[in-house]
Amino acid sequence: MSAGIPPIKGFLETSFIDWPGKLCAILFVGGCNFRCPFCHNHPLVLAPEGMETIPFAEIMSRLAARKNWLAGICISGGEPTLSPGLPQMIARFKAEGWAIKLDTNGTRPEVLAQLLGDNLLDMVAMDVKTVLEQEKYARCAGGAVDLGAIRESIDLLRESGIPHEFRMTIAPSLHTEEDIVAWTQQFDRSRSRLTLQNFNPRTTLDVRYEKEPGFAPEIFSRLSALIA
């Protein structure tokens, strides 16, 4: 592993779904400061040290072989902003001419501000787990949350001038329809893209959620129309 580069625990050479409108590669950085009960990436969250680290040189070489038809790299997790070497890693990609999308839970606004200030990001997707109320947010994130940091990250992205989206995974046991309506209303859709994802009870961090259904398709369609 190169010095300062975060341990990369997963890598997909092509994804059609992780960067709206673009074909991208996606890499996964281990570790997260949330414990969202519906999380599907929980090995990355709970035990990243038990996962193999993909050498950075291998990642660079596999990317270089696909440079002509990939539009960029999505950096996901886990929560990538927890890794001290994230700016250095992105700078290495940028030096090779790659566009970068970052997935984040918004808990490290100081890192986001640094990355934006250094022009290291081309797109950001931030999970905003629910309305900004402590009790509701803590249930969705699996523990206490600094809502001030979440607000700060939202404001940074709103003012950033780069493409960004706020997205929320919705589950009937965590989100009322009123919550979802209120969530959509806190954003200016002329400046920020919004995305709702229906909860999928598949290999969840909290196994009790594997018995929970998502919203019925007709209800999810109606809720999705709020942000259409």
Ligand code: SF4
């Ligand atoms: S869903 Fe929650 S626990 Fe899982 S990686 Fe994202 S922020 Fe972390």
